[in-house]
Amino acid sequence: MNVPEGLYYTEDHEWLKVENGVGTTGITDFAQEELGDIVFVELPEVGDEFQQHDNFGVIESVKAVSDLYLPVSGEITETNEKLLDQPELVNDEPYQGGWIVKIKLSDEGELDELMNTEEYQEFLEEEA
């Protein structure tokens, strides 16, 4: 299971990369593997504001519908529109081409509540 260094992780199996106060988020390799073939992603609008752990979108595999939750509070600055036509990018490159939204963080203090790579790896082992 690929769990890259330098990212933050949540118990909902989302990852967050932060650069200059802007976070990029998506679902982890574990999550995409669990869901199976992704065939649809419902994205929020740029400018939408969310609180930490808010449901901001939906991801659907052939069999299942799952909610997406934001790791941190903030405003959506960009959505990955490529996923509308190529949702399989979430399976193929969960940490690169399969990113879902970018968000301007409103409270960087929230990052302390998230897991680092090592903690998430342990979390996955406990779940298994």
Added chain:
Amino acid sequence: MKKTPLNSVHHDLGAKMTDFGGWEMPVEYSGIIDEHNTVREKAGLFDVSHMGEIAVSGKDSSSFIDYLITNRVSTAPAGKVVYSPMCYLEGGIVDDLLVYKIEEDRYFLVVNASNTEKDFDWISERAAEVSGDVEVENLSRDYALLALQGPRSEEILSQLTSTGLDDIPAFSFKKIEVDSLNMLVSRTGYTGEDGFELYFDPGEAERIWQSLLKAGEEAGLKPAGLGARDTLRLEKCLCLYGNDISRETNPLEAGLGWTVKFDKEDFVGKEALERIKEAGLSRKLVGFILKERGIARHNYPILSIGEEEIGHVTSGSYSPSLEENIGLGYVETAHASPGEEIKIKIRSRLVAAEVVETPFI
């Protein structure tokens, strides 16, 4: 949870497992889309040992089964398989099943896994009502059931048997030897492709599973799970009990009118279905394709173009063969013609869809 004799084989293959009506079953191995396409283009092997098998025997079996189900078996020759709903008195559906006519006085009924107990009780009660020589037995534990499905199925199975498979046309069966084991083999399935279903001693399940996979290696045979089974049957508009048909639906509105033989003297539900037919159907099961992004799922509301609720979705999925999002649902008869523009309510959005001719492929 109940397990099929191949449970550990699925785990060893790394299958994703799920609780399906109390059975731990494989959903997918290599991925639903890959397995789906493999079955359409080559062949797939499914463990469907969870299905129920009920034997009906005795000299009055033929007339009893004609009474029990909507379709007719009495005039079929031995060796035929007949698909039929089995109805309640009110016309709702107890289950849909395959009836194997072994002999004039011996039948083998294959029913949906989660309905096995209900069906066995229902059939036993009906048998007790009619005065006649009929015995009903639940033999579900005596059989493993594998479905070999796809255009290359015959080529694969023929490597393991000396019986000419041309002798088993669609919807018929034979008792033959496969890999030195006697079994019942029918040319049936739930994918809309050519293929076979093999009923045999569960103690031999692992050996036969491995033999088939080996025989099919060159043809590209792969294990396939319940996920692909569902998308395959949906594209061909084969009804799924619990979704598209249930106690709350009747065979006429489900598009199964061809299985209802009103010219039989009597059958359970006949009067109710005659009344329903005479009054005209208030709704029909239709197929639709989504015209905008979104996936229709079970129980999502269906609306008219004027945004009035006219029905609900019973099955919906991404279609790997069409690369579109498709579904089945009941809509008011006035909105049931192909070409009708409808809307599906997906969470808070209304998504455009169109009623189409079925099956989808």
